[in-house]
Amino acid sequence: MTSSQGPVLVTGGTGSFGSTMVRRLLDTDIEEVRILSRDESKQDTMRRELADGRVKFHVGDVRDPRSVEDAVNGVRHIFHAAALKQVPSCEFFPQQAVFTNVNGSDNVIRAAERAGVESVVCLSTDKAVYPINAMGISKAMMEKVAQAHARHRAADGPVVSITRYGNVMYSRGSVIPVFIEQIRQGRPLTVTDPRMTRFLMSLDESVDLVEYAFTQSEPGDLFVRKAPASTVEDLARAVASLFGDDDPEIRVIGTRHGEKLYESLLSREELQKADDHGDYYRVPLDARSLEYELFFDQGETEVVDDDYTSRNCERLDVEGVKRLLLQLPPVRRALAEAGRDAKPQP
Numbered sequence: 001m002t003s004s005q006g007p008v009l010v011t012g013g014t015g016s017f018g019s020t021m022v023r024r025l026l027d028t029d030i031e032e033v034r035i036l037s038r039d040e041s042k043q044d045t046m047r048r049e050l051a052d053g054r055v056k057f058h059v060g061d062v063r064d065p066r067s068v069e070d071a072v073n074g075v076r077h078i079f080h081a082a083a084l085k086q087v088p089s090c091e092f093f094p095q096q097a098v099f100t101n102v103n104g105s106d107n108v109i110r111a112a113e114r115a116g117v118e119s120v121v122c123l124s125t126d127k128a129v130y131p132i133n134a135m136g137i138s139k140a141m142m143e144k145v146a147q148a149h150a151r152h153r154a155a156d157g158p159v160v161s162i163t164r165y166g167n168v169m170y171s172r173g174s175v176i177p178v179f180i181e182q183i184r185q186g187r188p189l190t191v192t193d194p195r196m197t198r199f200l201m202s203l204d205e206s207v208d209l210v211e212y213a214f215t216q217s218e219p220g221d222l223f224v225r226k227a228p229a230s231t232v233e234d235l236a237r238a239v240a241s242l243f244g245d246d247d248p249e250i251r252v253i254g255t256r257h258g259e260k261l262y263e264s265l266l267s268r269e270e271l272q273k274a275d276d277h278g279d280y281y282r283v284p285l286d287a288r289s290l291e292y293e294l295f296f297d298q299g300e301t302e303v304v305d306d307d308y309t310s311r312n313c314e315r316l317d318v319e320g321v322k323r324l325l326l327q328l329p330p331v332r333r334a335l336a337e338a339g340r341d342a343k344p345q346p
Helices: 016-026 038-049 065-072 087-092 094-114 134-153 177-182 203-216 230-244 270-272 320-326 330-336
Strands: 009-010 033-037 055-059 077-080 119-125 159-165 189-191 197-201 222-225 229-233 248-254 263-268 278-285
Touching: 009 016, 009 065, 009 189, 009 229, 016 038, 016 119, 016 203, 033 038, 033 065, 038 055, 055 065, 065 094, 077 203, 087 134, 094 119, 094 134, 119 134, 119 203, 134 159, 159 203, 159 263, 177 189, 177 230, 177 330, 189 230, 197 230, 203 222, 203 278, 229 230, 230 248, 230 320, 263 270, 263 278, 278 330
Parallel strands: 009 033, 009 077, 033 055, 077 119, 119 159, 159 222, 189 248
Antiparallel strands: 197 229, 222 278
């Protein structure tokens, strides 16, 4: 991205992904980065940390169309990261997930259409695939809203695309900082279900995915980055091992509200039509109209009979997870503070 591309807006720009995206943008010669978020305290902290006049902060909420319109005015590209992401809290307050994740996303895309924005990349989650919890359901609806806008305005509106990814390590709500704090305090490591598997992706890799979608997408495209997975138990043991405990005490506390045993990044229906782009999958928009009689479906010659899940993808063992964790700057800082070797392993 260069300054010739004009101002860029990051909704939820003070969150884990958003702040990483902003810093990545500031490493280019971009002329202006706008942040729309609700938390003025986080904005003040981020303003002091960045000390960069190219960053413009807008206090507002994607639920409020007026604050969205003010932030979008004059922008050429939008990265829409604002969302309610915590599964348990969305389970207890599902209507709030709808207000932010569904209605808020609709507000962002509609404002982008009115303002003549060129592209909108919307961030989704693996929990949107065959969703069983309110967060996943609201994100699945966000994807449908984005695709509907792309379908109706593909010719003259912004290029609206979607990225979907699994657990982002050390992001807000990640279990890794919890494990580290439990190790520091000499407490047992608490896991919900040792068999539970999750995709593992760094914040930088999540930004790579969004940048790939930004440069490669057609209206309505869905992009997924291929990622390894591990069991929650192996993740806990890997964190403990890095801090010198190869046989930690693990206490099983049971599955939380709305949690799955494993997650899916692509359904079998999506995998059926996905294009393999090496490190990524691209799922094109189903651009058919409601006049299905105009289309003749001959069926697929090759049938995909499984999803792309954290159960059947590349599975990392404890040593593999340790190598992945050592790539994360917050983990290396925590290890250095504890006097442990914090060098990334080859």
